[in-house]
Each structure stands twice: as structure tokens, then as C-alpha cells.
Amino acid sequence: MTKFLKKLLLYGGLLFVLLNLLVLGSFWSLRQSEFYKPSFAVNQIKLDLDYVVLGSSTGLTTLNTKLIDSLTGWQGLNLSMDDTALPTHYLMLKHFLENGGQTQRCVLAITHWDVANASPSIGNNDHRFLPFIAEDYVEDHFTILEDEAWSPLTTSQWVPIYGLGYYNTELFYPSLISLAKPTYRNRYDDKGNYVYPKLGKPLKVKRPEVSDYQFNNLYLEKIQLLCQQNNIELILYQSPMLNQHQNTPDNFQFINHSGLLYQKTNLFYDEIHVNKKGRKKATEEFVKAITQ
Amino acid sequence: MFYAWWDWRFLSLIVFSTLLDYSLGLAIDKSTSRQKSKLLLWTSLLVNLGFLGVFKYYNFFVESWIDAFAGLGITMEVSTLSIILPVGISFYTFQTLSYTIDVYRKQLKPTSSLLNFAAYVAFFPQLVAGPIERATRLLPQFSEERVFNSSFATSGVYLIIWGLFKKVVIADNCAFFVNQIFEQSGNYSSAELGLGAVLFAFQIYGDFSGYSDIAIGTARLFGFSLMTNFAFPYFSRDIAEFWRRWHISLSTWFRDYLYIPLGGSRVRKTLQVRNVMIIFLVSGFWHGANWTFLVWGALHALFFLPLLLLNVNRKYVSEDALRLPHLLKIGLTFGIVCLAWVFFRADSISEAIQFLGHIFEMNSLSLDVFTKSSKYLLFSAIIGMSILLMLYFEFRAFRKQRVEVHLRPFSAAFVIACIVVMGAFKNQADFIYFQF
Numbered sequence: 001m002t003k004f005l006k007k008l009l010l011y012g013g014l015l016f017v018l019l020n021l022l023v024l025g026s027f028w029s030l031r032q033s034e035f036y037k038p039s040f041a042v043n044q045i046k047l048d049l050d051y052v053v054l055g056s057s058t059g060l061t062t063l064n065t066k067l068i069d070s071l072t073g074w075q076g077l078n079l080s081m082d083d084t085a086l087p088t089h090y091l092m093l094k095h096f097l098e099n100g101g102q103t104q105r106c107v108l109a110i111t112h113w114d115v116a117n118a119s120p121s122i123g124n125n126d127h128r129f130l131p132f133i134a135e136d137y138v139e140d141h142f143t144i145l146e147d148e149a150w151s152p153l154t155t156s157q158w159v160p161i162y163g164l165g166y167y168n169t170e171l172f173y174p175s176l177i178s179l180a181k182p183t184y185r186n187r188y189d190d191k192g193n194y195v196y197p198k199l200g201k202p203l204k205v206k207r208p209e210v211s212d213y214q215f216n217n218l219y220l221e222k223i224q225l226l227c228q229q230n231n232i233e234l235i236l237y238q239s240p241m242l243n244q245h246q247n248t249p250d251n252f253q254f255i256n257h258s259g260l261l262y263q264k265t266n267l268f269y270d271e272i273h274v275n276k277k278g279r280k281k282a283t284e285e286f287v288k289a290i291t292q
Numbered sequence: 293m294f295y296a297w298w299d300w301r302f303l304s305l306i307v308f309s310t311l312l313d314y315s316l317g318l319a320i321d322k323s324t325s326r327q328k329s330k331l332l333l334w335t336s337l338l339v340n341l342g343f344l345g346v347f348k349y350y351n352f353f354v355e356s357w358i359d360a361f362a363g364l365g366i367t368m369e370v371s372t373l374s375i376i377l378p379v380g381i382s383f384y385t386f387q388t389l390s391y392t393i394d395v396y397r398k399q400l401k402p403t404s405s406l407l408n409f410a411a412y413v414a415f416f417p418q419l420v421a422g423p424i425e426r427a428t429r430l431l432p433q434f435s436e437e438r439v440f441n442s443s444f445a446t447s448g449v450y451l452i453i454w455g456l457f458k459k460v461v462i463a464d465n466c467a468f469f470v471n472q473i474f475e476q477s478g479n480y481s482s483a484e485l486g487l488g489a490v491l492f493a494f495q496i497y498g499d500f501s502g503y504s505d506i507a508i509g510t511a512r513l514f515g516f517s518l519m520t521n522f523a524f525p526y527f528s529r530d531i532a533e534f535w536r537r538w539h540i541s542l543s544t545w546f547r548d549y550l551y552i553p554l555g556g557s558r559v560r561k562t563l564q565v566r567n568v569m570i571i572f573l574v575s576g577f578w579h580g581a582n583w584t585f586l587v588w589g590a591l592h593a594l595f596f597l598p599l600l601l602l603n604v605n606r607k608y609v610s611e612d613a614l615r616l617p618h619l620l621k622i623g624l625t626f627g628i629v630c631l632a633w634v635f636f637r638a639d640s641i642s643e644a645i646q647f648l649g650h651i652f653e654m655n656s657l658s659l660d661v662f663t664k665s666s667k668y669l670l671f672s673a674i675i676g677m678s679i680l681l682m683l684y685f686e687f688r689a690f691r692k693q694r695v696e697v698h699l700r701p702f703s704a705a706f707v708i709a710c711i712v713v714m715g716a717f718k719n720q721a722d723f724i725y726f727q728f
Contacts, residue, residue, distance in 0.1 A: 001440040008449065015705050019712055152717075165712040169670055172713045 448512025
């Protein structure tokens with residue numbers, strides 16, 4: 001039995017090392033590429049930025065940084081990632097700054113349900129930060145927020161193969177694409193923007209919903225603090241919504257466009273995301289507001 | 293511990309079954325009168341099948357009863373039980389029954405060791421989803437001295453790796469499409485539905501045979517030999533051969549404890565037909581309390597009967613070499629097996645008929661569901677590659693007349709790497725046979 005166990009340990013250990021080398025190669029490939037936003041953010045820090053846009057899908061698809069730059073003469077990047085929330089926006093800003101990024105302004109596209117969330121959790125796309133697991137702030141983010149039983153993200157700091165295996169379709173195959181074409185970007189342009197290609201399902205106009213923001217999410221405070229520490233002007237932004245209107249709070253510098261395109265179904269992809277035409281209109285109005 | 297981890301309350305059932313069959317086994321052996329032995333055997337049968345009936349079939353019978361009377365315009369008010377099915381009850385019930393029956397038939401001396409008998413009933417690798425072991429085979433292994441055999445244990449490790457590949461890579465990735473297609477079959481083209489049925493065939497095979505391989509492999513690490521449960525069933529050339537290769541532990545159980553006692557194939561043709569119908573219907577019903585399983589069993593009986601009537605049901609017993617006509621037969625057999633799987637997977641008979649109806653409408657050959665986004669395309673590619681890989685390994689073993697895939701260190705390392713980069717860990721699904 002000793003011989004069997006020795007053999008098992010030897011072959012198992014060898015395989016474990018080889019597979020983890022594969023993971024390191026895979027992570028390296030992703031870090032060099034622009035496939036996902038975290039590596040895009042790092043690879044773009046050479047630019048002297050006037051602003052960055054942080055947010056989830058509303059930030060990603062509403063503010064067109066190309067149009068903002070052409071109208072203002074500024075340099076900006078959209079670092080929003082779909083299917084994320086304030087903790088990920090905080091991580092993205094931290095990641096950008098820790099890697100030498102500098103910006104004068106941070107436009108944070110928020111949603112009222114996200115700022116009201118008193119129990120923030122890990123984002124659905126936070127695994128895109130796994131290639132940077134060696135960084136303390138990434139490791140901390142996973143450790144604090146991941147509540148899955150088997151914690152693939154947190155465990156990856158010791159066993160990287162676990163995270164890559166768990167998120168294989170999201171990480172391993174993109175790393176192969178990145179190896180072949182490092183400049184390939186996953187559904188965003190060279191300024192970090194994405195636009196919904198066409199109208200989604202038919203939209204219905206409903207009775208207007210008007211509500212106040214409830215600020216319960218501590219990650220908003222963390223973003224605020226991080227901006228203060230780095231002399232960054234924080235501007236909260238609420239993107240247009242089809243059937244909702246949020247009252248503007250007075251405790252933040254806030255561009256509230258929740259009712260800007262109110263019930264204009266031809267400018268929306270769905271109830272909370274504008275389409276291409278809506279994006280143009282929303283961006284132009286944003287520029288007017290920010291340059292006033 | 294293993295069983296209680298799932299739900300400790302059902303431990304009482306398995307403990308009761310164990311104590312009962314242990315005592316009855318000894319009592320049957322001691323009994324000098326045939327009548328008393330028979331009474332003790334019937335006690336075992338009634339109690340064990342009674343538990344199975346209450347937990348697995350009671351609600352089904354009550355609901356069917358209510359529906360039948362509703363059809364006659366009579367409203368019945370009978371309450372159903374809000375209980376969950378104890379995991380593995382169908383498996384361990386059959387295992388304990390085989391013990392008392394074998395003791396009654398004098399094919400086995402009852403064990404005097406309660407510990408050995410309890411270990412036989414609750415042997416953790418195969419407790420929840422088989423293979424359904426026979427007391428004559430497994431029980432003596434608990435009392436024998438086990439000497440560690442390195443090559444036997446190594447083969448166990450390889451089998452665990454192969455089983456994991458089938459479960460995590462093939463079954464769980466197939467489930468991604470199968471669940472979508474079966475849940476909203478009206479939204480898909482004929483080609484998508486047809487491929488959905490084929491993918492379910494691979495899903496259930498990967499899921500169940502994968503579990504069996506992991507169970508057999510784990511048992512080997514402890515020095516126990518469990519029976520082969522699957523022997524490359526999708527390379528079968530007719531339905532009779534399919535049933536000699538699919539869920540072997542269950543089909544041989546039914547053969548030995550139901551088919552042969554009914555007269556088997558030693559009676560006149562009409563009775564043989566009756567026996568075949570009974571065994572397939574019972575086999576279908578064993579899987580679950582739903583009419584769909586009965587239809588699934590009935591379909592297999594219908595596919596089997598022509599072979600029986602033409603006396604060609606044992607044509608492919610020997611492992612002769614494959615030739616081109618065999619490939620056509622393999623394809624045809626796989627096709628009708630897939631057709632029957634639609635009933636097995638569907639929630640109701642009408643859904644299954646609708647599903648098959650849409651396939652045979654041949655309205656469109658579009659395969660959009662498999663290519664509608666880069667994610668779906670990636671899943672399709674992973675599924676395609678993994679099925680080809682599995683067929684390659686299995687066909688090689690099949691040609692060498694083996695009953696399991698033999699890996700070597702390098703091929704095992706390759707399979708592990710495939711599990712890591714192709715496994716559906718995030719979308720993992722429960723083992724299908726845990727519900728039976």
C-alpha cells in the first residue's frame with residue numbers, strides 16, 4: 001500500500017504542478033490581453049485620464065466615452081462591467097489606482113437597488129479579476145465577499161487550478177483566444193463601451209414609479225473615501241429609466257437622469273438600459289450636465 | 293455517517309430494513325418447515341416493498357386513483373403524503389431483498405455477523421445509486437481478509453477518473469442544453485429537439501455510468517470488487533444486447549428474481565411475451581412513480597419482443613468483431629433507445645408525445661440553440677469534443693472485448709486535464725439516479 005500511495009502522491013503531485021503551470025500560463029495570457037476589463041484597465045493606464053466611468057451594465061451601455069471625449073476634448077475610459085455591483089466598482093477603482101492609473105474624475109453609475117443593498121456580495125463577473133489573484137486587494141475582495149460553499153475564488157490564492165477549473169469556460173478558453181489575439185476585447189470597444197445591438201422585447205409603458213434613494217451600501221462610502229484619498233472628484237450618475245424616476249439626493253454630487261428619457265420606448269433596449277439612440281441622447285445630456 | 297449526511301431521519305428506515313432482513317435471514321435458515329420459511333420470506337418482501345410503496349408510489353397511486361374517478365365524474369378527496377423520497381431506497385431495498393431470497397433458495401448461508409450484514413446493506417460507494425449488489429457476491433467479501441492489491445487499487449483510481457469525466461464533462465454539460473430543450477420543447481426546431489434527445493441519451497449515460505464507475509473505483513480502493521454495471525451500451529446491435537449492457541445489476545436482478553421465477557424463456561411463447569412485458573414494465577416503474585417510466589419500459593418491451601419471437605434475442609452474446617452492418621445496427625438501436633429516452637425525461641406522456649411529434653414534423657433543420665451566442669457555441673464544442681473522446685476510449689475497449697475503459701498514466705493525466713478545462717463545475721447537476 002505504501003508503494004501505491006507513494007505512486008499516487010508522485011503522479012498526483014506532478015499532475016497538480018503541471019496543471020497549475022497551465023493556470024499560470026492562462027492567467028498570464030489574460031493579464032497581457034484586453035479580453036476582460038480588469039486587464040484592459042491596467043493596460044490603458046498609460047493614458048492621462050480626465051475621467052473614468054464605473055458601473056454595471058447601465059454604466060457600460062449608457063455613457064459613450066468616445067462621444068464624451070469628442071464633445072469635451074477630455075480623455076476617459078469606461079471601466080464598467082456588466083452584472084456587477086458596488087463592491088466590484090470599488091475593486092475596479094482600487095485595481096486601476098494600484099496599477100498606477102490616474103484620473104481627475106470618477107463617474108459612478110449607480111442603481112437605486114444597489115445603493116440600498118445593505119448586504120453586498122460578490123459580483124457575477126468578479127472571476128474576471130482572478131488573473132490578478134496575487135494582488136492583496138483582489139484576494140481581500142474575494143475573502144470578504146465570497147459566500148459560496150466551496151469558495152472557488154478565495155481558494156484560488158492557494159490552489160489556482162480550482163478557480164480556473166470552476167470558471168473554465170469564462171477563463172481558460174478566453175485565455176486561448178487572448179494568446180492568439182491579445183487585442184481582442186469581449187464585447188466592448190477600445191474606450192470600454194458597449195451598446196445593445198437592437199431593440200429587445202417589446203416595451204410597455206407603466207404607471208410611473210417615483211422613489212427616494214436609500215443609501216445603505218457601505219461600498220459607496222468606501223468608493224467615496226478612496227476617491228478622497230486620491231484627489232478624485234466623485235460624481236454619481238443615474239442612467240435613464242423607462243418607467244421610474246428617482247428623487248435627487250442632496251448629499252452627493254449627482255447627475256440624476258433617471259427621468260431624462262421617461263417613457264420614450266424607442267430609446268430603450270429594456271426598462272433600465274438605453275439602446276444606441278438612447279445612449280447618444282443620454283451621453284449628450286451627460287456632457288451638458290458635467291460641463292456646466 | 294455517509295447516509296445521515298443527506299438526512300439523518302431516514303437512517304431509521306435503513307437500520308430497520310437491515311435488522312429485519314438480518315433476523316429474517318437467520319430465521320429462514322433455522323426454519324425446518326418450508327411453509328414457515330415462505331412466510332418469513334413474504335414478511336421480508338411485504339415490509340421492504342411496503343416501505344418502497346409508501347415512500348415512492350403512494351402519492352402516485354392516490355393521484356392516479358383521484359384522476360381515474362374524476363374521469364367518471366366522481367370527486368374523491370384522499371390526502372397525499374408530503375414526504376420526500378429517501379435517497380437510494382430503491383437500490384438498498386433490492387439489495388436486502390436479494391439476500392433474503394437467496395437465503396430462502398438455499399443459495400446463500402445467512403451471515404451471523406450483524407456488522408457484516410449492515411456493512412453489506414450500507415456499503416457507502418454503491419448505497420445511493422448502485423450497482424445493486426448481490427449478497428452472494430458482496431457479503432463474503434466483508435468477512436474475507438483483504439490484502440491490498442496495488443494494481444487493483446490503481447484500476448480503481450483510473451475508473452474514478454473516467455467516471456468523473458463522464459459525469460462532470462459529458463452529463464453536466466449536456467444538461468445545459470437538455471434542460472432548456474425539454475422545458476420548452478415548443479420553441480425548438482425538429483433538428484434541435486432530435487439533438488436534444490440524443491444529448492439526453494449521453495447525459496443519462498454519463499451521469500449514471502459515471503456514478504457507477506466512481507462507486508466501483510472507490511470500492512476497489514478498499515479492496516472490494518463490485519459488479520460491472522455498464523458495458524458500453526450504446527455500441528449494442530439490438531435492444532436485447534442493450535439490456536445486457538445497460539444497468540446490468542438491475543436487469544440481472546429482475547432476470548434472476550422475477551423473470552426466471554415467472555418461467556423465463558422455458559415456457560410457451562405467449563407466456564414468454566407476458567414475462568417480457570412484466571419485466572420491462574416493472575423495470576420502468578422501478579425508476580419512478582410516473583406513467584412516463586411505464587411507457588418507457590413498455591417501449592423497450594415492444595422493441596424487444598420481435599427479437600424474442602424470431603429467436604434472435606441472443607444473437608450478440610459473444611463479443612464478435614464489428615463490421616459495417618453492425619455499425620448500421622448500432623445506429624438503429626441507438627436511435628430507438630433515444631426515442632424511448634424522450635418518455636423517460638419528459639414530465640408527462642403528453643409532453644413526450646408532443647416532443648416526438650415535433651421531431652417527426654421535420655419542420656426545420658435549424659440548430660440555433662447550439663450556436664446562438666459564443667457561450668452556447670463553446671458549450672456545443674465542449675460537448676461534441678467530449679462525446680467523441682468518450683466514444684474513442686470506449687470503442688477501443690469495446691473492440692478489445694473489455695467491459696471497462698482501461699486508462700494508462702498519460703491518458704489518465706489527459707482525462708484529468710480535460711475534466712479541469714471542460715468540466716461543468718459551475719453548472720453541475722445532481723446525479724439523476726439519486727431520485728430513484
